[in-house]
Amino acid sequence: MKITQVDVFAKRLPMASGYNMSSSPVGDPDTTVVALRTDSDLTGWGEICPTGPLPQVEHAGSIRADLDLLGPALIGTDPLRIGLVHDTMAATMDGGQGARSAVDIACWDLLGKSHNERVCDLLGGARMDPVSTYHVVPIGTPDESAQLAEQLQDEGHTKLQLKSGGRHIDEDIDAVHAVARVIRPGVDLFVDCNRGWTVGEAIQVSGACRDLKLAMEQPCATYAECAAARTHLHHPLILDESATDLATIARAIATGVADGFGMKLTRIGGISGMRAVRDLCEASNTPTSCDDSWGGDIIAAACVHVGATLRPHLSRGAWISDPYQAGHYDEANGPRIVDGRIAVPPGPGLGITIPEGYFGPPIASFS
Numbered sequence: 001m002k003i004t005q006v007d008v009f010a011k012r013l014p015m016a017s018g019y020n021m022s023s024s025p026v027g028d029p030d031t032t033v034v035a036l037r038t039d040s041d042l043t044g045w046g047e048i049c050p051t052g053p054l055p056q057v058e059h060a061g062s063i064r065a066d067l068d069l070l071g072p073a074l075i076g077t078d079p080l081r082i083g084l085v086h087d088t089m090a091a092t093m094d095g096g097q098g099a100r101s102a103v104d105i106a107c108w109d110l111l112g113k114s115h116n117e118r119v120c121d122l123l124g125g126a127r128m129d130p131v132s133t134y135h136v137v138p139i140g141t142p143d144e145s146a147q148l149a150e151q152l153q154d155e156g157h158t159k160l161q162l163k164s165g166g167r168h169i170d171e172d173i174d175a176v177h178a179v180a181r182v183i184r185p186g187v188d189l190f191v192d193c194n195r196g197w198t199v200g201e202a203i204q205v206s207g208a209c210r211d212l213k214l215a216m217e218q219p220c221a222t223y224a225e226c227a228a229a230r231t232h233l234h235h236p237l238i239l240d241e242s243a244t245d246l247a248t249i250a251r252a253i254a255t256g257v258a259d260g261f262g263m264k265l266t267r268i269g270g271i272s273g274m275r276a277v278r279d280l281c282e283a284s285n286t287p288t289s290c291d292d293s294w295g296g297d298i299i300a301a302a303c304v305h306v307g308a309t310l311r312p313h314l315s316r317g318a319w320i321s322d323p324y325q326a327g328h329y330d331e332a333n334g335p336r337i338v339d340g341r342i343a344v345p346p347g348p349g350l351g352i353t354i355p356e357g358y359f360g361p362p363i364a365s366f367s
């Protein structure tokens with residue numbers, strides 16, 4: 001098979017409900033979709049959708065500029081030889097991990113479609129279907145946060161991620177206590193600061209919550225700051241934004257800096273990169289999630305397919321932005337959360353069918 005055309009599409013994803021992190025509120029994210037057209041009748045779809053210029057290092061504009069470089073280089077390559085596709089992209093540019101990840105996802109979609117297999121089956125098979133997920137409790141007052149945590153548990157969620165940071169730590173501490181009070185047996189609580197605390201603040205919050213069963217996710221801005229806080233914390237430490245590549249993840253495991261990871265597919269090289277993280281985490285009994293920043297059915301399906309292949313006891317869940325989205329690209333098969341779990345789309349590849357012309361004309365096309 002040969003790639004004959006690369007189309008790049010842009011689409012605003014209207015928010016059905018609000019979502020706040022320490023760095024910024026999320027508003028109608030701008031997704032980038034890649035279609036790999038081939039000399040067969042198959043098209044592979046990939047997607048990347050940062051929430052905005054914060055809190056990740058890439059944004060829609062930088063990703064599209066990277067695809068302007070990668071698109072022409074991909075013409076004529078065999079999308080089923082995914083390692084060689086990565087070699088071609090690496091020979092074209094340094095960086096651009098997000099754009100490369102979207103291409104990787106589209107290649108896996110083609111590989112599945114060409115073999116009439118689901119991506120999760122190509123990755124070794126689904127150990128969970130439906131896949132566990134976690135649900136975010138956005139930054140709010142203690143009462144609001146506790147009320148939502150109750151509601152989410154009523155709906156079947158067993159993993160809750162409370163956002164924190166971006167305000168005085170006393171408010172965070174009050175919210176953590178309020179939510180922890182309503183957490184039921186068998187439910188896991190993660191406090192995700194999205195890099196919002198100093199080392200000292202992280203230590204103070206952990207100390208003020210020392211008797212509560214929770215894990216702290218990316219409390220500080222950098223790997224070095226998280227490592228400095230680590231030995232003073234009373235809670236397991238999850239790395240998210242600082243888990244930037246496989247070597248860093250291996251170091252965090254080997255040195256005991258991280259007790260688990262919040263992983264984003266498009267930060268680590270797509271499905272191929274996340275497969276390596278999965279295997280490394282399995283070899284070291286380290287939990288990880290399988291997420292991305294935001295996006296529609298294509299990236300959600302990619303997260304769910306890989307997330308299905310995690311060992312259940314090492315899965316922190318596969319997060320998708322479905323609860324905040326106003327619609328689906330594929331109303332029949334787009335991943336959605338039901339009773340705190342997500343069914344794997346049943347069709348080959350990612351299992352998502354994009355109606356012809358759905359995204360309108362491409363913003364860039366290479367052939």
Ligand SMILES: [Mg+2]
Pocket residue numbers: 192194217218240241262
């Ligand atoms: Mg996180």
